[in-house]
Amino acid sequence: MARNDITYSTSDFSRKSGDIIAEALRRPVTITQRSKPRLVILNIEDYERMRQQADARLVGTLETMPDALLDEVENAIEEYAQDDEGVRP
Template sequence: MPHSDSFYSTTDLSRKSGDIIAEALQRPVTITLGNKPRLVLLNIEDYERLLRQSDHRMPGTIETMPDALISQFESAVDTYAQDDEGGRS
């Protein structure tokens, strides 16, 4: 996705919304507030591409881990420990 090279203030957005929207259909447009970037307008295709590329993994704890996954994890640790002990002799 192209980087936003176009910056407009929120005042510009209220005054030139049609032009800014037309530009945002072609490439991302940054909206500033107090000279700081605050929003990005982008077309739906770029937005959907970002969603597809995002990482949907959720952090968890051992308490929330399913029992089957805990068993797999324990088995993998045991196997690793046995292999490591075998390599030290």
């Protein structure tokens, strides 16, 4: 949860939905249920910004992975396989 988020319970939301929606137009509002965060209400501009940022992420593949990182992954897999072989009876 971000520091500027405001938190309300689900029962607060039932009683004060208009006030909570007005607050969500200014900043994200977290709705909790049994003291656990369950929902976030935010204005459409923030939501659209988050969606655009998510769409801008690049999906990595083995082909696009830097050689040094691929080497580390391969070495880790080989070490794991060797350790696993040594454990078998």
